[in-house]
Amino acid sequence: MSESKILSLCATCSKENAKYRCGNCKKSWYCSQECQKADWKSHKPKCNYDAEKxxxxxxxxxxxxxxxxxxxxxxxxxxxxxxxxxxxxxxxxxxxxxxxxxxxxxxxxxxxxxxxxxxxxxxxxxxxxxxxxxxxxxxxxxxxxxxxxxxxxxxxxxxxxxxxxxxxxxxxxxxxxxxxxxxxxxxxxxxxxxxxxxxxxxxx
Structure with missing residues (x-):
């Protein structure tokens, strides 16, 4: 994950001001590593697709x-x-x-x-x-x-x-x-x- 100042909603819990985003596809934002891990199962297929295309x-x-x-x-x-x-x-x-x-x-x-x-x-x-x-x-x-x-x-x-x-x-x-x-x-x-x-x- 990489930090950013852009204010976004966490893809897992929908909290505002998520500070991190997926380092692979750069599209999904998270408020913590725990939220990213929790979302990985549903996010993985789309993430791999974006990286490939x-x-x-x-x-x-x-x-x-x-x-x-x-x-x-x-x-x-x-x-x-x-x-x-x-x-x-x-x-x-x-x-x-x-x-x-x-x-x-x-x-x-x-x-x-x-x-x-x-x-x-x-x-x-x-x-x-x-x-x-x-x-x-x-x-x-x-x-x-x-x-x-x-x-x-x-x-x-x-x-x-x-x-x-x-x-x-x-x-x-x-x-x-x-x-x-x-x-x-x-x-x-x-x-x-x-x-x-x-x-x-x-x-x-």
Whole structure:
């Protein structure tokens, strides 16, 4: 259970100002652990159903990036999703889909960086000219979070320096950088630096 300041009725005893809600489905509220346990038998089928049917994916619209819950069926890999090549190579398979192909919306660096070709370091022209609203989902159909999106984006941004090197050797680059271990080392270091920044700048 997780605490919240939202005032709700307990699903078991109907008392007002229930402070806790189910940590799984986030929908049923309780005034105590005892009430949650008492309601579990009737709540369990619905709770499991909700958890199975909803999934988080990341939406990118221009410079905006946010998480959105959608029916799990929306992430069916056969329904217009295509793989992000670099994320597959570094061990975090992600798919992308044009959520709304509005050509008046300009292309966004934040979206197309995950679409770069691992050999050339460039995204195809279809992602560079008004790619519209796009969505990213994990290929294993678990939750795709904004934090993971930024981790992948940041790592691929970091890789771009290698492509501009005059002595670029793709085979060496693939072995050294396009793997899960290299991504995890970078990810852990980034998280450490972010935490240090938050501690030094608590007001931000």
């Amino acid at each position: 909803l999934i988080s994916l990341v939406i990118v619209k221009g410079e905006e990036v946010w998480e959105q819950k959608v029916p799990r069926v929306e992430t069916d890999p056969t329904n217009g999703w295509i793989p992000c090549k670099i994320t597959e190579m570094i061990g975090v398979p992600v798919m992308v889909k044009r959520w709304a192909s509005y050509t008046q919306i300009p292309s966004s660096e934040k979206g197309i960086f995950l679409m770069v070709d691992p050999i050339t370091g460039l995204a195809g022209p279809e992602w560079q000219q008004g790619c519209g609203i796009i969505a990213f989902a994990r290929k294993d159909r678990t939750d795709m979070t904004v934090q993971l999106f930024w981790d992948l984006y940041s790592y691929i941004f970091h890789l771009m320096d290698y492509y501009t090197d005059d002595g670029f050797n793709y085979n060496q680059f693939r072995q050294r950088k396009l793997n899960y271990e290299s991504f995890r080392v970078y990810q852990e270091e980034e998280h450490r630096l972010q935490e240090e920044f938050r501690q030094l700048n608590p007001a931000l």
